[in-house]
Amino acid sequence: MTTATTDPAPQTRNLDALRAEYESFRARGLALDMTRGKPCNEQLDLSLGLLDCLGRDFKAADGTDCRNYGVLEGLPEARALFAELLDVQPGEVIVGGNSSLAMMHDVVVQALLKGTTGGPAWYGQKPKFLCPSPGYDRHFAICERYDIAMVPVAMNDDGPDMDEVERLVASDASVKGMWCVPRYSNPGGVVYGRAVVERLAAMKTAAPDFRILWDNAYAVHHLVDAPPPLASLLAACAAAGNPDRAIVLSSTSKITFAGAGVAALAASAANVRHLVGGLSIQTIGHDKLNQLRHVRFFRDAAGVTAHMKKHAAILKPKFDAVTAILERRLGGKGVATWSEPVGGYFVSLDTPDGCAAKVVRMADEAGVKLTKAGATYPYGKDPRDRNIRLAPSFPPLAQVEQAMELVAICVEIAARERASA
Numbered sequence: 177m178t179t180a181t182t183d184p185a186p187q188t189r190n191l192d193a194l195r196a197e198y199e200s201f202r203a204r205g206l207a208l209d210m211t212r213g214k215p216c217n218e219q220l221d222l223s224l225g226l227l228d229c230l231g232r233d234f235k236a237a238d239g240t241d242c243r244n245y246g247v248l249e250g251l252p253e254a255r256a257l258f259a260e261l262l263d264v265q266p267g268e269v270i271v272g273g274n275s276s277l278a279m280m281h282d283v284v285v286q287a288l289l290k291g292t293t294g295g296p297a298w299y300g301q302k303p304k305f306l307c308p309s310p311g312y313d314r315h316f317a318i319c320e321r322y323d324i325a326m327v328p329v330a331m332n333d334d335g336p337d338m339d340e341v342e343r344l345v346a347s348d349a350s351v352k353g354m355w356c357v358p359r360y361s362n363p364g365g366v367v368y369g370r371a372v373v374e375r376l377a378a379m380k381t382a383a384p385d386f387r388i389l390w391d392n393a394y395a396v397h398h399l400v401d402a403p404p405p406l407a408s409l410l411a412a413c414a415a416a417g418n419p420d421r422a423i424v425l426s427s428t429s430k431i432t433f434a435g436a437g438v439a440a441l442a443a444s445a446a447n448v449r450h451l452v453g454g455l456s457i458q459t460i461g462h463d464k465l466n467q468l469r470h471v472r473f474f475r476d477a478a479g480v481t482a483h484m485k486k487h488a489a490i491l492k493p494k495f496d497a498v499t500a501i502l503e504r505r506l507g508g509k510g511v512a513t514w515s516e517p518v519g520g521y522f523v524s525l526d527t528p529d530g531c532a533a534k535v536v537r538m539a540d541e542a543g544v545k546l547t548k549a550g551a552t553y554p555y556g557k558d559p560r561d562r563n564i565r566l567a568p569s570f571p572p573l574a575q576v577e578q579a580m581e582l583v584a585i586c587v588e589i590a591a592r593e594r595a596s597a
């Protein structure tokens with residue numbers, strides 16, 4: 177673990193000393209940004225080979241000229257690659273454009289306007305989505321934009337509180353969907369346990385057209401050599417007799433180039449047919465050259481796994497720095513808890529109730545930008561004002577260390593001031 181010790185006995189300092197330390201940080205005029213989970217330049221450089229791996233050979237395995245229109249479901253070899261990565265069958269995969277978030281947006285908007293394989297348009301039915309929280313702000317933004325009411329559900333160590341989920345979906349036919357980031361949730365780094373996956377697949381829903389948007393954005397983004405397993409939701413739904421419930425999404429945004437990778441969706445045959453019907457109105461075909469580049473660059477899932485180990489070697493010291501500094505500065509003081517993720521892009525920090533917004537403001541005033549407090553909850557409102565998402569991937573290690581020293585100081589000051597108020 178990285179320790180970057182600057183003060184061997186911080187626990188002995190009093191509030192005045194902490195405030196003085198905060199002021200000295202402020203005087204440094206820092207300009208650090210820990211807001212978004214972006215890959216750093218060194219990570220992006222790992223995929224430079226993508227840029228010239230095609231040369232002038234732009235034919236897919238079946239002879240398709242990838243420079244031209246068509247093949248809406250994606251190149252067969254790209255579908256096979258994602259199938260391996262997502263633990264599904266190639267026929268269940270649609271390979272899309274550059275963004276899985278755009279695919280999620282389309283799935284939701286098309287369900288609102290035209291319905292799903294299971295029922296008519298959601299629009300007019302006052303649809304609701306379950307939102308395990310803390311969660312991903314851009315999922316919540318889709319719901320907010322289209323007036324889908326969000327119902328927060330607490331997260332446990334193995335996924336959402338399933339007693340609550342089962343109760344809500346069974347009792348209310350307007351609950352049409354649910355967001356899930358199943359392996360390395362954003363921001364908690366939680367991995368859904370097998371029992372949770374099976375309950376999600378088998379639970380009785382009042383809505384026949386209930387959909388789980390299974391955003392497997394961090395499917396292969398491990399920080400450890402022996403990653404925790406994740407059961408296949410698609411297989412579990414099929415086994416439970418609810419084959420159309422799961423819509424699985426993923427992309428190479430944090431494997432190759434963020435925003436210039438390839439996205440994919442996996443679902444039942446009926447859902448694939450239905451969604452391709454919608455896609456055919458939207459586009460004459462996605463960027464197959466980029467799909468072919470990815471297949472040539474990686475060859476297969478083993479190629480992706482080897483590549484992800486290079487990402488982990490860059491990211492792990494940054495994650496270790498975050499947790500080591502939190503532990504050294506705050507450990508045992510009862511002023512914060514935090515996740516220690518074994519994959520994904522975030523560390524989730526919980527302050528005492530009523531302190532998160534203040535910590536984010538204090539850090540900002542001293543030159544460290546953090547994700548807005550509340551962003552990890554529906555409508556941007558953390559009911560306990562305590563959760564902060566830390567995103568250590570982009571800044572260089574030395575900056576992550578500096579930023580975290582400051583964040584820890586802010587947390588302790590805010591917590592102590594609140595306790596004495």
Ligand SMILES: Cc1ncc(COP(=O)(O)O)c(C=O)c1O
Pocket residue numbers: 213274275276277278312357362391393426427428429434435439
């Ligand atoms: C959970 C999750 N899903 C989706 C995305 C965005 O994916 P894409 O770049 O494929 O649109 C992110 C990016 O931070 C994310 O954290």
